[in-house]
Amino acid sequence: MLIIGLVVAAIIGPLFVWRNNENRSIKRYGIGSAAAVVGAAAPAIGMGQCGFADGATGVDHLFMYGLMFGGGWLALLAAQSFFDRADGKKKDSAAFAGEIRTGGFRLGTWVPWVLLSPTLLILIVFLYFPAFSTFTLSTKLTRLGAPKSVDVCFGNFTELLITDPFKLVAYPLIAVALLYGARFWMRRSEPGTLSRRGADVASVLAVLSVFVALYAMFSPGGGGQVAYRPVYVTTIIISLGIVAFGMIGGLAVAYLAFRNLRGASIYRTMLIWPYAISPAVAGVLFFMIFDPTAGIFTHVMDVWFGIDVPNYRETAFLAQFSIILASGWKILGYNILFYLAGLQTVPLAQVEAALIDGATSWQRFTKIVLPALSPITFFLLVTNLTYAFFEVYATIDFMTKGAPAGKTSVAIYEIIRIGVNNGDLGRGAAQSVLLFIAVIAITMWQFRTSGERVSYGGS
Amino acid sequence: MAGLNPGVQRKGMIRGRKWPYHIGLTVTALIIAFPLLYAALISTQTNAEIFAFQIRPGSALRDHFQSVWFDRDFAGAMWNSTQQAIYVTVGKTILSLIAGLAFVYFKFKFKWFVFFLVLITLMMPTEVMILAMFRQVSGYGWQDTMTAIVVPFLASATGAFLFRQHFANLPTDLLEAAQIDGASPIKFLTKILIPLSWNVIAAMFVIQFVYTWNMFLWPSLILRDPEKQVVQTALQGLTNIDGALTYGPLMLAAIIASIPPAIIFVLMQKPFMSGFAVGQNK
Numbered sequence: 001m002l003i004i005g006l007v008v009a010a011i012i013g014p015l016f017v018w019r020n021n022e023n024r025s026i027k028r029y030g031i032g033s034a035a036a037v038v039g040a041a042a043p044a045i046g047m048g049q050c051g052f053a054d055g056a057t058g059v060d061h062l063f064m065y066g067l068m069f070g071g072g073w074l075a076l077l078a079a080q081s082f083f084d085r086a087d088g089k090k091k092d093s094a095a096f097a098g099e100i101r102t103g104g105f106r107l108g109t110w111v112p113w114v115l116l117s118p119t120l121l122i123l124i125v126f127l128y129f130p131a132f133s134t135f136t137l138s139t140k141l142t143r144l145g146a147p148k149s150v151d152v153c154f155g156n157f158t159e160l161l162i163t164d165p166f167k168l169v170a171y172p173l174i175a176v177a178l179l180y181g182a183r184f185w186m187r188r189s190e191p192g193t194l195s196r197r198g199a200d201v202a203s204v205l206a207v208l209s210v211f212v213a214l215y216a217m218f219s220p221g222g223g224g225q226v227a228y229r230p231v232y233v234t235t236i237i238i239s240l241g242i243v244a245f246g247m248i249g250g251l252a253v254a255y256l257a258f259r260n261l262r263g264a265s266i267y268r269t270m271l272i273w274p275y276a277i278s279p280a281v282a283g284v285l286f287f288m289i290f291d292p293t294a295g296i297f298t299h300v301m302d303v304w305f306g307i308d309v310p311n312y313r314e315t316a317f318l319a320q321f322s323i324i325l326a327s328g329w330k331i332l333g334y335n336i337l338f339y340l341a342g343l344q345t346v347p348l349a350q351v352e353a354a355l356i357d358g359a360t361s362w363q364r365f366t367k368i369v370l371p372a373l374s375p376i377t378f379f380l381l382v383t384n385l386t387y388a389f390f391e392v393y394a395t396i397d398f399m400t401k402g403a404p405a406g407k408t409s410v411a412i413y414e415i416i417r418i419g420v421n422n423g424d425l426g427r428g429a430a431q432s433v434l435l436f437i438a439v440i441a442i443t444m445w446q447f448r449t450s451g452e453r454v455s456y457g458g459s
Numbered sequence: 460m461a462g463l464n465p466g467v468q469r470k471g472m473i474r475g476r477k478w479p480y481h482i483g484l485t486v487t488a489l490i491i492a493f494p495l496l497y498a499a500l501i502s503t504q505t506n507a508e509i510f511a512f513q514i515r516p517g518s519a520l521r522d523h524f525q526s527v528w529f530d531r532d533f534a535g536a537m538w539n540s541t542q543q544a545i546y547v548t549v550g551k552t553i554l555s556l557i558a559g560l561a562f563v564y565f566k567f568k569f570k571w572f573v574f575f576l577v578l579i580t581l582m583m584p585t586e587v588m589i590l591a592m593f594r595q596v597s598g599y600g601w602q603d604t605m606t607a608i609v610v611p612f613l614a615s616a617t618g619a620f621l622f623r624q625h626f627a628n629l630p631t632d633l634l635e636a637a638q639i640d641g642a643s644p645i646k647f648l649t650k651i652l653i654p655l656s657w658n659v660i661a662a663m664f665v666i667q668f669v670y671t672w673n674m675f676l677w678p679s680l681i682l683r684d685p686e687k688q689v690v691q692t693a694l695q696g697l698t699n700i701d702g703a704l705t706y707g708p709l710m711l712a713a714i715i716a717s718i719p720p721a722i723i724f725v726l727m728q729k730p731f732m733s734g735f736a737v738g739q740n741k
Contacts, residue, residue: 111644112565115557116573122554122614126592127580133591144594253491256483269725270488276724277495277717278673280691284713285494288501294509294706296497329494341732390586394675394691398698412586412676419590420680428590436587443582 001052002044005065009033009040009072016076021083031079039075040068047139050153058165063154134436137429144423156430160228162219175206175213182206211236226427235410238323239388245328246384247377250335255365257336258343268340275333279391283398286326290318290399312400316407319400323408326395331387335380342376343369382446389435411435495714502711509706523707527697533712535686536693540672541719543608543689547671550613552663556656559622560648564634580616586676593680603684608677618663625659626652661730669720690716 013036014029021028044064050056051064138156142149161168182203189195214232221227257267274282290297292311301307312318346369354364370377393412396402402409402417409417411431419428489496501509504517527533562574585592592611601607629652637647653660675691682688685696694716697709724731 109567112561112567112570115561115565115644119554119558119614119619120573120576122611123577123580123616126611126614127583127585127588130588130592130595131583133595134588137591137594253487256480256487259480261477261480261484267484267488269728271484271491273721273725274491276669276720278675278691278720280673280675280694281713281717282494284694284709285498288498288706288710289494291706294506296512299512329491332491337732386584390584390676393586397675397679398694415590416676416680420593425590425594432587432590436583439584439587440582 001061001064002041002049005040005044005068006037009036009068012036012072013076016080017083020080021087023083023087028083032076035075035079036072040072043067043071047153048151050139050151053153056153057158057163059158059161059163059168060154062165062168063157131436134429134432137425138433140426140429142425144420144425149426152426156427157433159224159226160219160430160434161217161225163223163225168217171213171216175209178202178206178209228431230406231409231411231414234320234407235389237320238327238392238408238410239385241320241324242327242331242388242392243381243384245324246331246335247380249328249332250380251339251373251377253332254336254339254343255369258340272333272337272340274330275337277330277333279327279330279394280398282326282330283395286322286329286395287399290322313403316404319404319408322399323392323396326399327388327392330395331384335384338376338380339373342373346372378446378449382442385442386439389439411438495717498710498714501706502708502714504707506705506707517707519707520711523711527708527712527715531693531697531708531712532686533690533693533697533715536688536690537715537719539605539687540689540691540716542605544668544671544719546605546609547612548664548667550609551615551618551667552660554614555618555622555663556648556653556660558619559626560644560652562619562623563626564644564647577616577619585611589676589680592677596681601681603682603687607681608674608689611677612671612674615667618667621659621663622656625656629655658730658733661727662733665724665727665731668723672720 010033013033016036017028017032018024044051044067047064047067049064051060051067056064139151139153140149141152141155182199182205185195185199185202189199215229218229218232219225219227220229253271257264257271261267277285289295290312292298292309292313298309301309310318312322350368351364354368359367389410390412392410393416396408396410396413400408402413406414412435415428415431415435418424418431422428500514500516502523503520504513505519508517508519558577562570596602596607596611599607633651634647637651642650673691674689678689679692679695682692688696690712694709694712697705697712
């Protein structure tokens with residue numbers, strides 16, 4: 001089975017070279033083919049071909065092929081950058097690395113290395129090395145504090161997914177096809193036409209299909225599989241809840257506060273100070289507010305509205321709501337800060353022109369202010385998502401501890417529960433890898449999109 | 460709000476009535492402050508007063524302070540957090556400054572590769588590798604030490620890029636002048652670059668101080684000894700005093716824990732914002 005994979009790699013290599021190069025030669029096709037084969041073989045042989053061993057399931061084969069594909073692709077990208085350099089097409093890497101044109105210090109070549117060495121040392125020892133060990137740990141079954149470990153190949157991953165290999169291939173392919181289809185439609189349609197409206201709707205649906213595909217791929221549990229689908233759903237609900245609440249609230253408050261009033265700087269300070277509050281303290285404060293016996297929330301609901309609120313730690317909706325409220329409140333200050341800065345760059349000439357044209361305040365807001373803020377909105381979307389993925393841990397730990405029945409146990413909380421509290425490092429590491437992939441996907445999306453989106457006016 | 464006609468003139472000056480904005484902003488500020496004001500009220504009350512939902516300040520603030528600050532040694536946790544935050548903030552700022560210096564004012568082989576190596580770490584949050592890091596750092600025998608909560612956080616891609624960006628936007632003849640004077644790189648950094656960078660350093664200082672002070676997950680894993688806790692993790696020990704839930708001391712501790720980062724943030728707001736403006740511009 002390894003041979004099949006390597007043959008496919010040997011064919012894809014030259015195709016890749018053909019697609020990406022103007023200077024095509026036999027030598028380059030050969031290099032491309034070899035690079036793809038070596039790149040694909042390295043992870044497979046490095047893992048002892050365990051995904052193809054006797055008794056390996058279809059899903060194991062799938063993972064092994066996936067890993068080979070990834071390795072081959074990386075090798076091809078490396079080869080391509082080598083070709084580009086040879087063609088003189090290299091993206092000005094000097095400018096990329098921020099060199100100043102008038103030369104630099106002409107000192108021994110060791111000087112910059114000495115200056116960079118502490119940073120590099122710490123990044124390698126405390127970021128690259130643990131990142132690498134997270135991947136190796138994820139293929140093992142090992143206990144915290146125990147020296148022994150057993151190789152389980154992809155076992156820690158496959159138990160999180162459904163068992164049907166065909167569905168595991170089909171679902172992501174459908175989602176990707178929809179994404180490309182929507183993009184194609186978007187390119188073909190003219191702005192302002194009905195077709196463009198349809199394309200807008202289609203791209204939203206295509207993005208949704210990615211979430212649905214992931215939902216369908218994670219195992220609902222049973223049959224020896226780990227129920228990861230509920231964790232996925234909880235993570236999505238809580239992250240999107242925090243991001244939506246934090247960003248809409250932040251924009252609304254900033255839009256109220258950016259005008260030049262007397263005492264504007266005092267108001268500003270009074271609005272953004274929660275930036276300095278920790279997620280743990282946010283958890284403590286809302287723990288008090290929502291406390292079922294002593295908290296003001298239950299009391300007010302009961303006395304003023306006659307509603308008997310159940311214990312929030314035993315009701316899924318209330319538990320998620322309280323976490324979203326606490327985290328959203330904490331991140332509000334940060335969002336207000338950036339939106340206030342962004343609102344200073346809104347082109348006033350356009351606002352005045354719209355005012356003369358008789359646009360309503362809502363129209364002015366949606367047609368002029370929102371588009372002008374889009375770079376900041378995008379930046380905040382990514383930072384808020386990172387916050388909702390990781391910093392929410394402390395808030396959850398103080399308020400619900402994942403209760404009821406895991407309904408507030410988001411991915412990072414689950415990783416600590418499995419890896420530290422249960423001491424099951426391998427399984428925890430496998431879930432960490434999933435979260436890692438999510439972060440990489442978001443960052444790639446950020447890098448690609450921030451190049452495309454343009455701001456009007458300002459900066 | 461629709462009838463107010465919030466017209467916008469130069470510099471966002473409002474045409475028409477202003478008092479609705481004052482009212483709107485005051486109400487919003489109060490809503491945002493509510494959780495903290497409520498905690499401040501609770502921190503003065505005994506459990507009996509809390510359960511009676513008394514709106515006046517209670518009688519127990521002094522007792523709570525005694526119990527939190529001295530009996531439960533929250534003072535010790537504050538001291539630990541202060542040390543950690545200062546070490547990390549100062550260390551990170553220095554490392555980022557010299558990394559920025561190397562990136563902008565030196566030419567060397569494989570610079571693009573080093574740059575890439577640092578850039579990639581932007582998409583490697585500590586949290587996704589926390590289990591491996593926990594095992595690794597425990598293996599060094601660093602549990603319950605200051606080293607464990609300082610050293611891994613001393614380097615920062617964000618910081619290095621913040622200074623790289625700032626230095627790259629400075630006039631290029633600075634370096635020529637310095638070279639004619641025969642200044643060494645360190646002299647160039649301390650005499651010329653740093654005095655031109657106070658805004659960025661202040662921004663870096665606020666971000667890193669708040670980030671370090673508010674860190675929770677990593678200290679909660681690596682610090683087990685109750686005496687070695689930092690403020691965020693010490694709060695956990697206060698959720699339960701003598702087997703009973705005591706709300707007042709917990710709220711008081713939460714407020715005390717927020718004072719240092721809040722003061723730094725409010726005092727350094729101006730340089731912080733202008734430092735961010737540097738980071739934003741291309």
